[in-house]
Amino acid sequence: xxxxxxxxxxxxxxxxxxxxxxxxxxxxxxxxxxxxxxxxxxxxxxxxxxxxxxxxxxxxxxxxxxxxxxxxxxxxxxxxxxxxxxxxxxxxxxxxxxxxxxxxxxxxxxxxxxx
Amino acid sequence: xxxxxxxxxxxxxxxxxxxxxxxxxxxxxxxxxxxxxxxxxxxxxxxxxxxxxxxxxxxxxxxxxxxxxxxxxxxxxxxxxxxxxxxxxxxxxxxxxxxxxxxxxxxxxxxxxxxxx
Numbered sequence: 001x002x003x004x005x006x007x008x009x010x011x012x013x014x015x016x017x018x019x020x021x022x023x024x025x026x027x028x029x030x031x032x033x034x035x036x037x038x039x040x041x042x043x044x045x046x047x048x049x050x051x052x053x054x055x056x057x058x059x060x061x062x063x064x065x066x067x068x069x070x071x072x073x074x075x076x077x078x079x080x081x082x083x084x085x086x087x088x089x090x091x092x093x094x095x096x097x098x099x100x101x102x103x104x105x106x107x108x109x110x111x112x113x114x115x
Numbered sequence: 116x117x118x119x120x121x122x123x124x125x126x127x128x129x130x131x132x133x134x135x136x137x138x139x140x141x142x143x144x145x146x147x148x149x150x151x152x153x154x155x156x157x158x159x160x161x162x163x164x165x166x167x168x169x170x171x172x173x174x175x176x177x178x179x180x181x182x183x184x185x186x187x188x189x190x191x192x193x194x195x196x197x198x199x200x201x202x203x204x205x206x207x208x209x210x211x212x213x214x215x216x217x218x219x220x221x222x223x224x225x226x227x228x229x230x231x232x
Contacts, residue, residue: 031217042206042222043160050216057219088158096217102210103150104220106160 003027004107006091012113013081021076021110023091030097032074033104034066035090043090049074050096078112086114117142117211121223128197129231135182136192136226138207148210149190150220151181155203163205166190194228202230 004025013019023032031050035043047056049068063085065077078085088111092104118141128134140149151163166174166181174181182191194201204225210218 033217033219035220042224043220044222045219048217048219053216055213055216090158090160092160092220094217102148102218103162103165105162106152109158109160111158 004091004093004105006089006107006110008110009108010111010113012115014115015083016080019078019081019112021078021089021091021112023074023076023107024072025091025093025107026072027093027095027105028071029093029095029105030071031094031102032068033092033094034074034076035092037088037090037109039087046076081112081114083114086112088112117144117147117209117221119207119209119221119223121207121226123226124224125227125229127229127231128194130199131196133193133195134197134228136194136205136207136228138190138192138223140188140190140207140209142188142209144212146212148218149181149183150208150210151179151190151192152206152208153201153203154206154225160206164192197230199230199232202228204228 033048034046037043046060068074088109090109091107094102094104120139147168149166153161164176164179178195180193206225207223208220
């Protein structure tokens, strides 16, 4: 089945220790998104890629970066995690094109704990 | 700016009964898309149903239907014949167009649905 996969499902890191979260997709979608969802809140977009074009949200901290080496994979790098970065990180994909709804399909998420 | 409002933080429904989850939206864009997602305690966001602003008919997907009232700017989700597995957080979302670079989802605050046996 075509799907969005995130690894790891749970990640524990120490304050200030860099961490990388990964996302892969078999849907062949041209857009990939990273959302941050803190406890009891709605998801919030950090950035997204349309093909190789990177689009950063204006209020995304510099501490967060992303890479998309190919269509299937996208990575979220947190350079120096703080306690406030503990959250669920959701990857989503969509197909942007004429006459399509551009529905976003999400992976299972990575729950990040910062000690 | 676009905005989604879900006024019901929590809802209870008896198993096998129908339930309506409210969602109102605000946008000045004549073309928009509305989505409902289900998020169980495991955390995954599961796409349920989509309604386009120009769609004439209300969207339906199995036990899910969307009561779209454009003039009132509401897009309520109706779940028929509730099941215990429907217990989850439900998010209403609107797609904000980002030009030729895609669109981002603006989410409401969610409604926690609990289905009672």
